[in-house]
Amino acid sequence: MIDKLRDDVMSVLDVVPSGASLAVGGFGSSGRPDTLLDALCDLGRRDLHLIVNNVGSDFTGVGRMLAEGRIRRLTASFPVLPEFYDEYFAGQVELELVPQGTLAERLRAGGAGIPAFYTPTSAGTMLSDGTFPLRYAGDGGTAECLPEREVRDFGGREHVLEYGIVADFGLVKAYQGDRKGNLRFHLSARNFNPVAGMSGRRVFAEIQELVEVDELQPDDVHLPGVFVDDVLLAAASPPKQPTIARSWT
Amino acid sequence: MTETVGSGTAAGLSRESIARRLAQDLRDGFVVNLGVGIPLLIPRFIVPGTEVILHAENGVLGLGPAPPPGQEDPDLTDAGKQPATLTSGAAIVDSAMSFAIVRGGHLDVTVLGALQVSQHGDLANWYVPGKNPAVGGAMDLVAGAREVWAVMEHVDRSGRPKLVERCTFPLTGRRVVTRVYTDLAVFHVADGELRLKECAPGVPPEEVRARTEARYVEDL
Numbered sequence: 188m189i190d191k192l193r194d195d196v197m198s199v200l201d202v203v204p205s206g207a208s209l210a211v212g213g214f215g216s217s218g219r220p221d222t223l224l225d226a227l228c229d230l231g232r233r234d235l236h237l238i239v240n241n242v243g244s245d246f247t248g249v250g251r252m253l254a255e256g257r258i259r260r261l262t263a264s265f266p267v268l269p270e271f272y273d274e275y276f277a278g279q280v281e282l283e284l285v286p287q288g289t290l291a292e293r294l295r296a297g298g299a300g301i302p303a304f305y306t307p308t309s310a311g312t313m314l315s316d317g318t319f320p321l322r323y324a325g326d327g328g329t330a331e332c333l334p335e336r337e338v339r340d341f342g343g344r345e346h347v348l349e350y351g352i353v354a355d356f357g358l359v360k361a362y363q364g365d366r367k368g369n370l371r372f373h374l375s376a377r378n379f380n381p382v383a384g385m386s387g388r389r390v391f392a393e394i395q396e397l398v399e400v401d402e403l404q405p406d407d408v409h410l411p412g413v414f415v416d417d418v419l420l421a422a423a424s425p426p427k428q429p430t431i432a433r434s435w436t
Numbered sequence: 437m438t439e440t441v442g443s444g445t446a447a448g449l450s451r452e453s454i455a456r457r458l459a460q461d462l463r464d465g466f467v468v469n470l471g472v473g474i475p476l477l478i479p480r481f482i483v484p485g486t487e488v489i490l491h492a493e494n495g496v497l498g499l500g501p502a503p504p505p506g507q508e509d510p511d512l513t514d515a516g517k518q519p520a521t522l523t524s525g526a527a528i529v530d531s532a533m534s535f536a537i538v539r540g541g542h543l544d545v546t547v548l549g550a551l552q553v554s555q556h557g558d559l560a561n562w563y564v565p566g567k568n569p570a571v572g573g574a575m576d577l578v579a580g581a582r583e584v585w586a587v588m589e590h591v592d593r594s595g596r597p598k599l600v601e602r603c604t605f606p607l608t609g610r611r612v613v614t615r616v617y618t619d620l621a622v623f624h625v626a627d628g629e630l631r632l633k634e635c636a637p638g639v640p641p642e643e644v645r646a647r648t649e650a651r652y653v654e655d656l
Contacts, residue, residue, distance in 0.1 A: 216510065217494070264572050265570040285571075286571050287535065288493075289575075292539075294532070308579040309579075372530075375520070377528060382532050430509075
């Protein structure tokens, strides 16, 4: 009998050690698993490698982790939070800056058993030529740059080699979930959640609403339970129906 | 929204007028991604009877305008993380699928602001050294969309040309821009060569020439 529903977030997340890598869903605060992120802060975890599209714009979620000095490396496309950059330029946190589509595909590939792939994205830019600072020395100098990408020509066009990301853990947030771990997302809160769930070797899902098994129709499952290990209830806020616009004027 | 004329001339187009001019070139059925800045002014100028599907990087096909106050849904935002709505027939996808649409050539046009565009169509628009680096989806969009239309003021705040021989800011992509819309003119890039196709009303070609560093062919 498969039952992945857990009731105590702290005891479930206790398996995450300091120093772990975490693939985290969300786009800004939309679809971000704050219940899980808060629990890791409350558990005192440090030295974490977060793979997440944004830090966000305030001190909740990933921003809280940053403010509490728990992040060693951020793999992201759009960090935003000014305090993050203060720490980055001071050499206190590493920034692996990755184009957003490359980040999504690296997470998907890692979860799909594809170790690396070629993409035209970032060819001929400082994100692939080995000149972008991954880590500052703290005195203003650069301690280490992102590695130079291998380049290969396909159809007369330069492509760069990007590696799939297999994270130690995946943290996702869904609208509905069942005890088998099947998940359904709501509107654009889906974003990076399915690929974060694919990338993580062990995946925690916080859900807004628990539904009975079979209530989620097989055709309506966005991320099947095969990717999900533990299901926890999030602080619930019922989703709204989308507004359908009639015109732009 | 300011109506100031970027190039400090009596003639050039306002930001709204640049957006209106570009909107005339969007064809019925186009799937389009709009960046921040002037591109976000474009939807209100889309020619009536022309159906354009707007794509947002966070997984929206069929993005609509901001909702009325009180109707905001934290689960529905645009790529700038602002509350959004959907248009009739919209679809939601995850981030990997969203960028499969971008990279796979399923996007007809991406419209982005620019710091600089070179005479070969190189684009710089993601990073000013010394400021906070963030790339988002810009490099994927310019690498994958069938057309890359840069929209910008012709010169920067201190009057320096933004259409340059060679970009001095870090590149977003090499030889990716296919059109440039400014307050003074419209250029196309064909075979790695910049061509002046149109001057804004009241702007003589000599004035465009005087405010452009890039080499280009007049093809009016």
